[in-house]
Amino acid sequence: MSNAYNVLVLPGDGIGPEVMGEVRRLIDWFGENRDFNANVDQDLVGGAALEAHGEAISDACMDKALAADAVLFGAVGGPQWDPNPFHLKPERGLLRLRKDMELFANLRPALCFDALVEASSLKPELVSGLDILIVRELTGGVYFGEPKEIRDLPDGQREGIDTQRYTTEEIRRIARVAFDLAGKRSNRVASSEKSNVMQSGVLWREEVTWVHDNEFAGVELEHVLADNCGMQLVRNPKQYDVIVCDNLFGDMLSDVAAMLTGSLGMLPSASLGAPDAGGKRKALYEPVHGSAPDIAGQGKANPLATVLSFAMALRYSFDLGSEADLLEGAVDRVLASGKRTADIMTKGGELVSTSQMGDAIIAELNAAAR
Ligand code: NAD
Numbered sequence: 001m002s003n004a005y006n007v008l009v010l011p012g013d014g015i016g017p018e019v020m021g022e023v024r025r026l027i028d029w030f031g032e033n034r035d036f037n038a039n040v041d042q043d044l045v046g047g048a049a050l051e052a053h054g055e056a057i058s059d060a061c062m063d064k065a066l067a068a069d070a071v072l073f074g075a076v077g078g079p080q081w082d083p084n085p086f087h088l089k090p091e092r093g094l095l096r097l098r099k100d101m102e103l104f105a106n107l108r109p110a111l112c113f114d115a116l117v118e119a120s121s122l123k124p125e126l127v128s129g130l131d132i133l134i135v136r137e138l139t140g141g142v143y144f145g146e147p148k149e150i151r152d153l154p155d156g157q158r159e160g161i162d163t164q165r166y167t168t169e170e171i172r173r174i175a176r177v178a179f180d181l182a183g184k185r186s187n188r189v190a191s192s193e194k195s196n197v198m199q200s201g202v203l204w205r206e207e208v209t210w211v212h213d214n215e216f217a218g219v220e221l222e223h224v225l226a227d228n229c230g231m232q233l234v235r236n237p238k239q240y241d242v243i244v245c246d247n248l249f250g251d252m253l254s255d256v257a258a259m260l261t262g263s264l265g266m267l268p269s270a271s272l273g274a275p276d277a278g279g280k281r282k283a284l285y286e287p288v289h290g291s292a293p294d295i296a297g298q299g300k301a302n303p304l305a306t307v308l309s310f311a312m313a314l315r316y317s318f319d320l321g322s323e324a325d326l327l328e329g330a331v332d333r334v335l336a337s338g339k340r341t342a343d344i345m346t347k348g349g350e351l352v353s354t355s356q357m358g359d360a361i362i363a364e365l366n367a368a369a370r
Contacts, residue, residue: 014291015301016074022358046076046090056093073286103271110257115335119262136250171207178244179216265302268309299353330364
């Protein structure tokens with residue numbers, strides 16, 4: 001048996017507990033059937049933590065997150081907390097996790113399952129077999145740079161200011177994540193910036209090239225201007241493997257790439273920190289969707305984004321790539337069998353509930369394990 005991993009599960013609010021419930025069953029399945037040994041702890045975050053402790057994440061929970069090998073996060077928020085002041089919003093829990101764990105690398109795969117090809121707004125031949133990974137810098141750039149303000153001008157107008165700022169090390173560390181991941185995939189990185197009009201873009205291009213030439217010369221690198229990258233993503237997305245970009249361009253390009261694959265209920269993500277002395281990174285895995293209060297508690301939620309986020313944890317935090325393949329393969333076969341939650345319903349599909357989707361995945365895993 002391998003050493004036990006410490007896993008912290010934070011289901012959160014709305015559909016979070018429902019979709020995470022299916023992941024808990026999968027954690028148990030991998031514990032019983034594969035060489036995966038996990039100490040699982042569960043705690044409150046978001047609105048649930050506000051109700052219990054008066055803050056969106058307690059210090060004790062934060063300590064557990066910092067000590068965990070992986071945090072599995074559901075979703076937070078709901079209309080009952082909308083009137084709360086900013087410091088008492090459920091989202092503060094997630095923001096504190098990202099900040100205190102120093103999660104600077106956001107990984108957003110865009111993976112198109114064959115059975116859902118028709119859910120894409122693009123032609124089937126453009127998205128069939130699509131498998132790209134956007135690596136977005138998450139803690140720097142224009143969303144955080146100072147000065148950041150709206151100020152009054154002498155002539156009576158107002159002026160809004162945001163500052164795009166990146167340092168050598170901020171660029172090099174995200175580039176290393178992208179090159180490293182590309183080495184485990186098709187070995188190609190496209191770096192996206194606006195070096196034609198932005199000084200931070202010039203530095204970005206130079207530093208990514210430096211990391212490539214000095215540390216990852218075996219990986220194929222291309223530079224693409226961010227506007228062209230957006231265009232290419234809808235023209236011919238399969239030309240890309242890993243795309244690395246700053247916070248702002250990554251925000252937009254990852255949403256464009258995500259929608260190539262259809263539904264919000266299918267999109268996983270990972271956020272990684274810097275490696276420690278032993279090479280381990282702090283990591284948080286979460287679906288891209290929110291807490292979907294409109295369908296919460298009704299068994300309608302699609303658990304696949306959260307399930308696929310757990311597959312990312314198997315691959316990136318536990319180094320269990322073949323177990324991740326096994327889980328993704330099971331999801332693929334469940335979809336091919338026609339089972340659908342309402343959000344991904346296609347003609348002739350069989351409508352299933354959240355837990356029935358979980359049952360179907362476990363049945364496929366059992367079949368594959370026989
Ligand atoms: P949302 O992602 O929760 O829902 C958008 C739409 O997609 C809804 O119609 C919802 O029913 C549907 N949907 C989302 N996930 C689904 C799933 N797994 N299965 C089936 N359908 C799904 O976004 P929203 O409605 O803008 O926000 C709702 C709440 O979630 C708000 O309080 C918002 O602040 C919060 N939110 C949280 C996160 C997070 O925790 N990371 C992210 C986004 C929004």
